[in-house]
Amino acid sequence: MAPPLFDWFVPCPRGLEAPLAAELAEIGARHLGGAAFKAGAHVPGGVHFRGGWAAGMAANLHSRIASRVLLKIAHGPYRNENDIYELAYQQQWEQWFTPNQTMRVDITAIKSPLRSLEFATLRVKDAVCDRLRELSGSRPSIDTAQPDVRVFAFLTINECTLYLDTSGEPLFKRGWRLDKGAAPLRENLAAGILRLTGWTPGTPLYDPMCGSGTFLAEAAQVALDIAPGVERRFGFEKLKQYDVNAWQKLKVAAVDAKRAARASRADLQIFGSDISGDMLEKARANLDRAGLPDLSLKQLDARNMVPPADAPGILVANPPYGERIEVRGRGPRGELRDTGRGRREDDDDAFTRAQPDPADAEFFVSFGNALKQRFPGWRAYVLTSDRKLPGLMRLRESTKTPLFNGALECRLFRFDLVAGSVRNRPTSE
Ligand SMILES: C[S@@+](CC[C@H](N)C(=O)[O-])C[C@H]1O[C@@H](n2cnc3c(N)ncnc32)[C@H](O)[C@@H]1O
Known part of the structure; x- marks a missing residue:
């Protein structure tokens, strides 16, 4: 059976959408043996694509330009915070994480008519927590600093998209920088x-x-040829489901490549x-x-x-x-x-x-x-x-x-x- 396909959104620094799309296509060709990324629209600040878990994980591990890799969970129209609550409440969050895990919700909006994005953020959080509590009797706690799970909502003037983050810490954190200057570049x-x-x-x-x-x-x-993410962990490793076998293969290949690089005298x-x-x-x-x-x-x-x-x-x-x-x-x-x-x-x-x-x-x-x-x-x-x-x-x-x-x-x-x-x-x- 062919692995399931998902819609993904990959945010990046504004101005780098086209280089990011080219990079994702290269990652598919080099690490997944072909067109694993079905390219979607570029929008200011990111690129959409369709692909399986392997593509999402390879983007996390190998993209140098991505800021995060987000898995699309739902999309629907809204007029007010209640519509957003309903959309979030209807999603099967229990498939992805448990009430014992901590979470955080972030909202980005372009031209949203809502008066308070903080209130909208709270409604998404309430919806996810209410659903999990009704199913299991307990609800996740909020941890804004180091959550296990991050939910992102993106609002346009009348549409809301919900994403589950698969990166965790933003991807520009490669895991090797301790010493920064006063103004390091991301x-x-x-x-x-x-x-x-x-x-x-x-x-x-x-x-x-x-x-x-x-x-x-x-x-x-x-x-x-050292993968930018070879030294770090990713948000998807804390989710209830991802393609563990495909991840092992990707990770082992990246660790081997890094070992070979260390020995290089080029x-x-x-x-x-x-x-x-x-x-x-x-x-x-x-x-x-x-x-x-x-x-x-x-x-x-x-x-x-x-x-x-x-x-x-x-x-x-x-x-x-x-x-x-x-x-x-x-x-x-x-x-x-x-x-x-x-x-x-x-x-x-x-x-x-x-x-x-x-x-x-x-x-x-x-x-x-x-x-x-x-x-x-x-x-x-x-x-x-x-x-x-x-x-x-x-x-x-x-x-x-x-x-x-x-x-x-x-x-x-x-x-x-x-x-x-x-x-x-x-x-x-
Ligand atoms: C904006 S920072 C560069 C940051 C760097 N790209 C990074 O990622 O860390 C500017 C750098 O210019 C250096 N600098 C200032 N005056 C300089 C000069 N006259 N000649 C060479 N470097 C200078 C500073 O020491 C600083 O490290």
């Missing part, structure tokens, strides 16, 4: 950016502001530098915990960078921005123009409207010069929330891709540093 955003750059193993890759080493670790794991051509010795220590510790060989890491001001390889390659960086993390190795900080609105960490508008700090501006001019003068033939990709960065670097971007780093709207700027014909930008821009 692993799944870094992995998606690497895919957008078109980098393939063997091509030199250089991050001159590598911080805790997120781009480097993701790239090295791709090069060595020259990965992946390089990092940072002005901060502390950050490089963190990067080294993270790379080690991720099961990766030593990579070339140097303490260096990015203004003094030189190509780390003979052949041209891909440079990728997310430079310091705003108050969250400062450019270092430059003069005293100037005054920021007051936007009159106060500033928050994620207040992109306030940041982009503020005049660049003169010392930061000097850093970006020098960084742009270093690219133009010393990196002919390279392609550079810079992720920033500052839309004026190309102007500051006096370079004209070839493409700019909108991406979200959490709630922060960013651009991934691409600069083609063609030998002898760098497209300079007038300084006044």
Whole structure:
């Protein structure tokens, strides 16, 4: 008998939907021997697909870009919280978990007319608990920090979809990062950016502001074929039913591949530098915990960078921005123009409207010069929330891709540093 098929939704950082769909198709071809993922619609922030348990589990284990993998339980129209309660109450939650397990409910909504999403969340929780109590005499308790089971509800203007989470902790938590810097990039955003750059193993890759080493670790794991989830557990392992045999096969293959990678002596051509010795220590510790060989890491001001390889390659960086993390190795900080609105960490508008700090501006001019003068033939990709960065670097971007780093709207700027014909930008821009 053919294994049952389900509908799944895979959320990801906004802007990475197409790379995620391509990645899922590759996972099917490489790890499940064919078209295990029947691709569905892309929507802002995720991708739908249809497939069996093996596909859902392989997405958890192998997707670098997914934030979670959600199993669709129900879908229906609603006008008020009672309709949502009824929809949730009718589902056979008892098939999936027991009242002895803890749970948590989350709601995401787009254009929902409901006044309080908290109240709607409470109604879903009540419905699940009421159903289990009526069937078994006891109800699950709520644990918002480390629940055994997570239920997600997604509301549009008049439709509600209920999902059971199969990931547990979000998938960007690979299980190896202990040492973070002040502003580490989420692993799944870094992995998606690497895919957008078109980098393939063997091509030199250089991050001159590598911080805790997120781009480097993701790239090295791709090069060595280490599954991003091989070190961690998943939410589905706590459910009453999943395909245990298929999971054993997937997991054993991933553990074997990681063992083979540890023994590899391949020259990965992946390089990092940072002005901060502390950050490089963190990067080294993270790379080690991720099961990766030593990579070339140097303490260096990015203004003094030189190509780390003979052949041209891909440079990728997310430079310091705003108050969250400062450019270092430059003069005293100037005054920021007051936007009159106060500033928050994620207040992109306030940041982009503020005049660049003169010392930061000097850093970006020098960084742009270093690219133009010393990196002919390279392609550079810079992720920033500052839309004026190309102007500051006096370079004209070839493409700019909108991406979200959490709630922060960013651009991934691409600069083609063609030998002898760098497209300079007038300084006044
Ligand atoms: C936003 S963080 C990068 C985070 C990194 N992608 C990660 O995942 O951890 C910016 C990094 O730039 C470094 N930095 C600041 N000024 C620098 C300079 N002048 N030259 C090189 N690196 C610098 C900081 O030490 C910090 O690690």
